[in-house]
Amino acid sequence: MQAIFEHLAISLSALLIAILIAVPCAILLSKRQKIAEVVLQFTSVLQTIPSLALLGLLIPFVGIGTTPALIALVIYALLPIFQNTYIGLSEIDPSIEEAAEAFGMSRMRKLLKVEVPMAMPMIVSGIRTALVLIIGTATLAALIGAGGLGTFILLGIDRNDPSLTLIGAICSALLALIFSGLIRFLQKRSWKVSLAALGIIFLGIGGVYAAQQTTLTKETITIAGKLGSEPDILINMCKEVIEANDEQVTVTLKPNFGKTSFLFSALKSQQIDLYPEFTGTVLESLVKVPAAEDQIHSPEKTYQLANELLGEQFDMELLEPMSYQNTYAVAMKRSVAEEKGITKISDLVAHQGELRAGFTLEFIDREDGYKGMQKKYGLKLGSVQSMEPALRYQAIQNGDVDVIDAYSTDSEIKQYDLVTLEDDRQLFPPYQGAPLLRGDFAKEHPRVVEALNLLAGKIIEEQMIEMNYLVNVEKQQPADVAHDFLVKEKIIQEGN
Template sequence: MNELIQTFSERKGELLSAIFEHLAISLSALMIAIIIAIPLAILLSQHKKIAEVALQITSILQTIPSLALLGLLIPFVGIGTVPALIALVVYALLPIFQNTYIGLSEIDPSLEEAADAFGMSRMRKLFKVELPIAMPVIISGIRTALVLIIGTATLAALIGAGGLGTFILLGIDRNDPTLTLIGAVSAALLAIIFSGLIRFLQNRSMKTSLITFVILILGIGGIFVAQNTGSSQETITIAGKLGSEPDILINMYKDVIEDNDSDVNVELKTNFGKTSFLFSALENNQIDIYPEFTGTVLESLVKVPENSPTDLDENGTYQEANKLLQNQFKMELLKPMAYQNTYALAMRKSQADELGIKTISDLRNYEGTLKAGFTLEFIDRQDGYRGIQEKYNVNFNSVQSMEPALRYQAINNGDVDIVDAYSTDSEIKQYDLVPLEDDQHLFPYYQGAALLKESFAKDHPEVVKALNKLAGKITEDQMVDMNYQVNVEKKDPADVAHDFLVKEKIIKGDK
């Protein structure tokens, strides 16, 4: 409990900002869904067959898994708030449309006849008789939609839209249950509070309900806009993938850029998402810079010609990755840092010693008994499990897919026997794991470097100059130590990054 209170106290500013982001996304999606669903239901209330088709369509849309829907939207609208809003609107349509249609369809026919007898026009009958009678049922649908939206909106953090999901993802990644609990409880409380508010409005007049909704939207929206209104100077947006290491690196980028020019406004987007999300964001000008690895570029981001050399050294891997990025995407990978963050397979040291396993080839004798826990990305990569199957002829009977942080918890608990890892992961030290020797040399070189568009680099030479101060810096041991400070010792990534830069005399000592 003390740890929870301490975490809450340290991050209350971030939590308040995340709450307003969450509400802004959720309420905006709700209002858009209301504007679409209620008029559509009113229009189709007189056309039963078409209404049934519309109900089926909205039902089908709601069955699409949220992550799949977000992934489908990214190629068309990029990442960030827009795809999150679209997905949330899609999920909110069914309860609002369904309840509005049912509320209007089940009005006592005698009341309809009485309204006609009084000579009411279609619009007058709608607003004076039908909607007031159906309003409790309509509000109930809105209430269901809002609770659904607030819960689903936590996934918006996966594509850089912010909200309370950032706390949940950060807690999972850092193995910090307090952060996850704060994010989850806050989302649940928002759902309860706003569900109660809508329930209060359920038996109030239509006018009162509309005025309350408008005031709420304007209030939350106003605060959100005020929070995100920056200065008139240009903002450089730097994003990082999930994990402590990208978090440390983007804070280094920020520090070296600001040390070079104190007037530059740098905005960081931490735990922004997976590789494809960040690359799409960069391609669509939603971010300006993010840390990427040479091996990832060649394996996942560019189309490698069939005649390309396969036995490249570190420098050759960088040169090839940069050349293909420039040719295919007009992007530039700056000079890389020194350390390698390549893939590895890791086991508990005690189990590896007991079985006499030292290399990946040794796994062939135990593939039927060992259980593997790999990330989805590793399972699908040619320099991952696919390559292990082909090059090492190793096929585990049990392979579970899981999020990066969870695989370490799984091996520590004995749920799996072998996991994919990165050579700089602090968990290797923390959980007494041993990386197996890549004796067939499957894993390529992975050197980290800043990835940006050529146009941005051309327009910002001082930024490029500042970032290149990191070229050739940071050893593998130094990166492991910094990751350990963040993940195990719970230090702030910004402080860890700053302390390293000062110690190595890359920037001045004042922060």
């Protein structure tokens, strides 16, 4: 229900803004054909921009979250509303307008009493088209942390769970049908009744959405996580230990928030308060590492350097890491690897022309990913396709690819009987998970830091693989898996 109200709040807000922009513009330009044609062409061009590209272009200017999603949806809604309003007004029989003028009607009175009522069916048709388009496109808002039903779609893809994907897709389609039918129903009523009904709907949805975002008695701390079961488990652990240690705060979780760059941007702009990060990712993607330090270090040195550079460059603090490492790995089907005699990454070179790879886009673009494999191993695979994390496992299971990137704690390694190849030239740096937060937040919340430090040195690699397996394969809830681990390790008491 929370996702539905988030979806509706974004969609209907975008629709309202688009109406307030497009309808007055169409009215002003209804008698100026040349300018109107230019505007129509411009809005048509805007609608051809792929939604993902548009969101990516907006992020540097307005950050992530609801704002860029709202702007993108408004842009997509402008064309059908403007076009239909303009056509509806420009195609009114000139004799009717002449008759209105003969009765002495002013320009405004003629517009309100004659032109808009006659054009209303076309205007409403454009609004209905825009609404269906917005509700469908709003599922992409989940990619940049704006929530909504797209969260279920992303989660379903990531966990290879079609039921979750269907929940998001079907609910989104049903919302589009329900509100399209509602607009059609109100179209047959008087404009006063329609306006009152729409006002009640907007206020009701807005009120519920605002209530969901508001905590009256306690301070709210927002924790976000990357896509996947492991970040989901970790943020639930963070939530439990914080709330068990400090009764004056409540924790809001934003699971499946997006990729590393989105989370880091959200943390810098104070849209979130903390998220689990990895020491190797900090050095490879988030900070500028001095040339003298640009080498593989021990896990301890990697953490110390990452924390030091985060403090110097961003006034952020990476707390003491957990025990396990979730480093990058290169995986193959056990049967294929044994058939070709491949046990380490350097063995791939002898077969590089015949092997097909399915890598995540992030891995392809990283120096500690495929770029590094090309430089350090002299490896150039015959075919490299980019794909979402969960899809690469489906691809190797179906035989569509032979080699994929993985994380060393992925449950799918066990589930699909894959083998990870030895990194015999030590390309991949240490990756230990740890909470990342702003320096000012850490100073203002010592009890939160104290609570999170209870996780330091906990969770070995086998435990993380098992927890991921429970979520991805056994379909247990991340919150339940996190809670059971904390109780078993006596980090919290059963009653918490």
